[in-house]
Amino acid sequence: xxxxxxxxxxxxxxxxxxxxxxxxxxxxxxxxxxxxxxxxxxxxxxxxxxxxxxxxxxxxxxxxxxxxxxxxxxxxxxxxxxxxxxxxxxxxxxxxxxxxxxxxxxxxxxxxxxxx
Amino acid sequence: xxxxxxxxxxxxxxxxxxxxxxxxxxxxxxxxxxxxxxxxxxxxxxxxxxxxxxxxxxxxxxxxxxxxxxxxxxxxxxxxxxxxxxxxxxxxxxxxxxxxxxxxxxxxxxxxxx
Numbered sequence: 001x002x003x004x005x006x007x008x009x010x011x012x013x014x015x016x017x018x019x020x021x022x023x024x025x026x027x028x029x030x031x032x033x034x035x036x037x038x039x040x041x042x043x044x045x046x047x048x049x050x051x052x053x054x055x056x057x058x059x060x061x062x063x064x065x066x067x068x069x070x071x072x073x074x075x076x077x078x079x080x081x082x083x084x085x086x087x088x089x090x091x092x093x094x095x096x097x098x099x100x101x102x103x104x105x106x107x108x109x110x111x112x113x114x115x116x
Numbered sequence: 117x118x119x120x121x122x123x124x125x126x127x128x129x130x131x132x133x134x135x136x137x138x139x140x141x142x143x144x145x146x147x148x149x150x151x152x153x154x155x156x157x158x159x160x161x162x163x164x165x166x167x168x169x170x171x172x173x174x175x176x177x178x179x180x181x182x183x184x185x186x187x188x189x190x191x192x193x194x195x196x197x198x199x200x201x202x203x204x205x206x207x208x209x210x211x212x213x214x215x216x217x218x219x220x221x222x223x224x225x226x227x228x229x230x
């Protein structure tokens with residue numbers, strides 16, 4: 001059972017455009033939502049993260065929008081560049097970690113291609 | 117400050133052999149998580165360890181898989197009697213604190229079982 005659902009599976013964007021990747025979850029115990037960027041043959045790199053007490057977080061060209069009532073969050077990449085071409089994963093972590101102590105639940109990933 | 121290190125980066129094993137994957141966390145980090153990534157899928161949690169302790173192994177198959185994080189040296193994920201279905205990328209992540217929200221990933225070990 002996929003605890004975090006991610007869409008689209010793949011995305012093609014023109015250089016300079018906006019890339020938008022969406023994730024949804026059901027578990028209301030989740031309280032930390034990171035996004036990871038992964039290039040082929042490399043490990044995932046933490047890109048940006050948000051907690052539910054804010055609705056938006058921006059770092060450079062990357063913005064997370066968070067809708068707690070809808071249990072959805074999204075990554076927006078402004079002015080997309082060919083160097084942004086990678087696979088992006090959303091993830092979630094539970095607040096009351098108890099026995100699950102910090103494990104991350106990942107979406108299936110979105111392969112982003114930015115055409116020059 | 118060196119990042120998370122994993123070795124080997126690529127490992128080829130025949131069915132029935134043993135695979136040992138090593139992970140050295142970032143300096144100052146004493147919490148290690150192992151994840152497995154199958155093709156076209158996200159990462160799946162396997163096990164969470166602190167020095168000399170397994171904290172949560174609920175994501176790890178009950179048979180053939182084991183993990184340790186000794187007082188000295190790297191964390192090791194061990195797969196005995198490998199089968200083709202074990203072929204995947206195995207990543208470890210380290211965190212500086214318990215249940216760490218921020219997890220930093222290594223480059224992974226790509227295991228191929230022939």
